[in-house]
Amino acid sequence: MTGSPGGFDLLRARLLQQLRIAGSPADQVIIPGAALLAAFAALTFRELPKSPTHVIAVIVSAVVMSICLLLAKTLKQNWLKEWGMGISLLIGLVAAYFAHYAGLGMTEA
Numbered sequence: 001m002t003g004s005p006g007g008f009d010l011l012r013a014r015l016l017q018q019l020r021i022a023g024s025p026a027d028q029v030i031i032p033g034a035a036l037l038a039a040f041a042a043l044t045f046r047e048l049p050k051s052p053t054h055v056i057a058v059i060v061s062a063v064v065m066s067i068c069l070l071l072a073k074t075l076k077q078n079w080l081k082e083w084g085m086g087i088s089l090l091i092g093l094v095a096a097y098f099a100h101y102a103g104l105g106m107t108e109a
Helices: 005-021 025-050 052-075 078-104
Strands: none
16 A cells, blocks of 8 residues: 555645645745735834834834845845844844933833
């Protein structure tokens, strides 16, 4: 008997067929990437109305990430694309720290 118990071969064949129908390999990379970007955007925009500190953190992080991507493209340094998110996150946290202690944090109720 060559088949596996429980019809696993049939399930695997159907899954492989669906993957072939799903589109090109580029589509299989772009679609999850777009979904991940949308999830981060939704989480980010939900934080914006909380205080000016949140707005500053988002703006600073976005600017730093843009600069990292521009430098990575200009200098042809692919490692900067990978590290750009971490760098922008850390600099955004530092900006939020200083903005909070400069009096831009949430007011006490």
